[in-house]
Amino acid sequence: MSSKKEWFEDAEFWERYAPVMFDAARWAEVPAVADGITRMARLNLYDLDIKGRKAPRILDLCCGFGRITLELARRGFRAAGVDITESYLSSAKEDAAYDKLDVEFIQKDVRSFKRKEAFDAALNLYNSFGYFEDPLDDLLFLKNALYSLKSGGVFIIEVLGKEIAVRDFVEAEWFERGGLTVLTESAPVDSWGSMWNRWIIIKDGERQEKVFIQRLYAASELRSLMLNAGFASVDIYGSWDEDPYDEAAQMLIVAGRKA
Numbered sequence: 277m278s279s280k281k282e283w284f285e286d287a288e289f290w291e292r293y294a295p296v297m298f299d300a301a302r303w304a305e306v307p308a309v310a311d312g313i314t315r316m317a318r319l320n321l322y323d324l325d326i327k328g329r330k331a332p333r334i335l336d337l338c339c340g341f342g343r344i345t346l347e348l349a350r351r352g353f354r355a356a357g358v359d360i361t362e363s364y365l366s367s368a369k370e371d372a373a374y375d376k377l378d379v380e381f382i383q384k385d386v387r388s389f390k391r392k393e394a395f396d397a398a399l400n401l402y403n404s405f406g407y408f409e410d411p412l413d414d415l416l417f418l419k420n421a422l423y424s425l426k427s428g429g430v431f432i433i434e435v436l437g438k439e440i441a442v443r444d445f446v447e448a449e450w451f452e453r454g455g456l457t458v459l460t461e462s463a464p465v466d467s468w469g470s471m472w473n474r475w476i477i478i479k480d481g482e483r484q485e486k487v488f489i490q491r492l493y494a495a496s497e498l499r500s501l502m503l504n505a506g507f508a509s510v511d512i513y514g515s516w517d518e519d520p521y522d523e524a525a526q527m528l529i530v531a532g533r534k535a
Contacts, residue, residue, distance in 0.1 A: 283488040284407045290340075290361045292484060293475065295454025298341060302402075309401070309434075310347045312516025316531050317397040317430045321352045330354065332396035335424060337386045337417075338404035342368030342379070349377040356380040358389050387413050390420040398424060398431045405435045406470075406491035414491065418505035418532075425534045431507070437521070437528030438468055438492040455479065468492060495521050498530050507532035 283289070314320070319332045331354050336345040339357030341364050349355040349372070357379065359365055365381045372379045382389065386400075387408070398421045408414055421431045441464075450459040459476040474487045493501070499510045510532045514525025521528060 280409075282407070282409055283486075285360060286486075287361050287363065289486050291363050293477065293486065294341075294364075295456060296458050296475075296477065298343070299453050303343065306343050306347050309344055309516055310351065312518075312529075313344070313348070313397070313399060313432060314351075316432055316511075316513070316516075316518065316529070319353070319397060333394065335391075335395040335398040335421075337389075337398060337400045337421065338402075339368065339381070340364050340402070342371060342381065344399065344401060345379060345381075346371055346375070346377060349379045350375065354378075356382065356395070358382045358384050358386060360385055386417050386420065388420075390423045392423060393426045395424050396426055396429050398429070399433075400431070401434045403434070403436050403490075405433050406493060408491075411491065415501060415505055418502055418507075422506050422532075422534055427534060430531050430533045431502075432529065432531050433498070434527055434529050435493065435498070437525070438494040438497070439521075440525060440528065441471060441492050442468060443523070465489065493528070495528055495530070498528070502530060502532040505532075506534075508535035509533050 321331055331352050333354040333356070334348050336342070336355065336357040339345045339359045340361070342357050345355045345357035346368065357368060360383060362383055365383055368381050406414060418431070425431060446462065448461045450457065452458070457478040461474040463472045465472050470489050470491045472489050474485065476483060476485045495512050499512060502510045510530055512521045513519060513529040513531070514521040515527065516529070519525070
C-alpha cells in the first residue's frame with residue numbers, strides 16, 4: 277500500500293459533497309438494498325432461537341454514514357462498518373446510539389483492515405471499488421475481505437460496471453440537489469480502463485471543485501479478479517432483485533463466496 281495520500285483520503289471532499297451523494301433517494305433505497313443483500317448472501321434469522329445460534333455477522337466496508345450497516349442491525353444482524361472518514365463514522369455512531377443499536381464502527385483503510393474468519397458476509401456498496409491508484413490494491417482489498425469471512429461467507433460488491441458506464445455515458449451535465457448546483461464532467465481514460473471525473477458545486481456564489489479518477493471493471497474482469505483473490509465462486513447480477521447482468525442492467529453486483 278502506497279504512503280502517498282490519494283484523492284479519496286480527503287475528508288473535506290466527502291463532507292462537502294455529502295448532500296449530493298447521499299440525497300433523499302439514496303436513503304429511500306436502503307430497505308430494498310438490505311433485502312437484496314440478505315437474499316444474495318443467503319442469510320436469515322428465522323431458526324436462530326431453535327438452534328441456539330447467534331445472528332450472522334456482516335461487515336460493511338466503506339460504510340460511509342452507515343446507511344446499510346444500521347439497517348442490517350435494525351433487522352437483527354450483528355453489523356460492523358469500516359470507513360476512513362471520521363465525520364461519517366461519528367454520524368453513524370450517533371444514529372446507532374439514538375436507535376440503541378450495538379454496531380461496531382471502525383476508522384480504517386480497507387487495504388489494512390482484516391479480521392480472521394470473523395464475518396458471515398461482507399459488503400462494498402454504492403460504487404466504492406476501484407478508487408486506488410495502484411490496481412494491486414484492489415486485489416489486496418479483496419484478499420482482506422476473503423480473510424475476514426468465515427467458510428461459506430460471501431462478499432458482495434455493487435459498482436458501476438464498465439458496460440453500463442459505456443452505455444449511459446454523459447460527457448457533462450448539471451443539476452440541483454441538496455440545495456446545491458452541481459456540474460459534472462466525465463471522460464474515459466486508458467481505453468475505458470478508468471473514468472476521469474470533475475465535480476463542481478456552487479452554493480451561495482461559492483464554487484468548489486474536485487477532480488478524481490476511478491477504475492472501471494467489466495463483469496468478466498471483476499469476476500476474474502475475485503477468483504484470483506481466492507474466492508471459490510462468483511455470481512453476477514444486474515439488480516438487487518438478482519436480475520441478469522445484461523443490456524438492461526441497473527448496476528453491476530458481484531457476489532464472491534469463500535470455500
